[in-house]
Amino acid sequence: MSLKHALLGFLNYAPMTGYELKQHFDCSIYYFWNAKLSQIYPTLNRMKEEGWLAMEVEYQENKPNRKVYHITEAGREELLRWLREPADPSPPRDAFLIKIFFGGELEKEELLAQLRHHLALHQERLAAYQGAVREVVRQNVEATGLEREGFFWGLTLDMGIKYERAWIEWCQEAIEKIETLNDDQQS
């Protein structure tokens, strides 16, 4: 499971709670992986049973207790084993493209509405990646001093940007083509 290895990766930087791990997902890798707390907590438990993690409880007053996980030597070995393992591209699952594929059933205007909605969302994301998200990466590097790591955080963000640009380009071209599509042409 990739989730386990993403968790190992972050715990390899520093010990953390499940709640904090979720925050790291939400602000640094959410554009290519994410998980809900209800999946993270049981997964951390299973990883502990497998010996990849150890856990101590920090008792707090007026706040829930914190379960702080840290990576074990076995966990580090598993992380490195997984990182070295050759990986194929993930099988894509894009429901929106199913809609377009069968788009012949819809009217021009319905399709255009779908595409414009999609285009707007991808433009928003692109702007975020180039602005706020890039800035968060920079701040993380500064705060942790992890220069070499920061280089790789930036690389994944570059892919996020290329991905959004590809979608934007495609949406714009698709909109143009559909606008000039002959409505009388029925099958």
Added chain:
Amino acid sequence: MSLKHALLGFLNYAPMTGYELKQHFDCSIYYFWNAKLSQIYPTLNRMKEEGWLAMEVEYQENKPNRKVYHITEAGREELLRWLREPADPSPPRDAFLIKIFFGGELEKEELLAQLRHHLALHQERLAAYQGAVREVVRQNVEATGLEREGFFWGLTLDMGIKYERAWIEWCQEAIEKIETLNDDQQS
């Protein structure tokens, strides 16, 4: 579930068996959605129970019997309802980017091997999409006469091509950057 609607989409073109549906997945939408037969068969059953499909058994000699499904009026309504429903981009899940994100743990050469492997696979795919796959789409349009539908099949393929190009560009840039990366720079 998107699988159900992809099945509805194909059955809306023509009645078919589960086995034939799988073949359609494998040769026309596999680059953005796919499913195994062991998922397709029970799903068709559930769709029949929901009233979206009807089924007749074709008895064959010397071959297994065929269960031919065809879409019902309720099925067509469900397909159109789903096609019209506004859709957000699918949450991406890319395990390879997790490996790159935590790539600081690996040596330059290990990373380069991963990236070169990835690059080669994406280049193969791009070539296929621009050649054989494009040709299959053309033939399907010719064989069925579904010109308007063929336009949308082509659109999704365009996105597939942009997607592969984005990966290829990114892999090439990442390889260059890593090659010139200072190995002594430790964190």
Added chain:
DNA sequence: TAGGTCATGTAATAGGTTACATGATTGC
């Protein structure tokens, strides 16, 4: 006083993969 943050989960359900099973025909 209503909603957000901190912090933990469980239970039910949905979606997807892997492994196993059958059995005749056709092509290499």
Added chain:
DNA sequence: GCAATCATGTAACCTATTACATGACCTA
């Protein structure tokens, strides 16, 4: 003789989502 094609599935398992539950503190 061995693998592929045609054609159907079941069972076990893994992964992920949704809904529910608790409870105190802080801010608008």
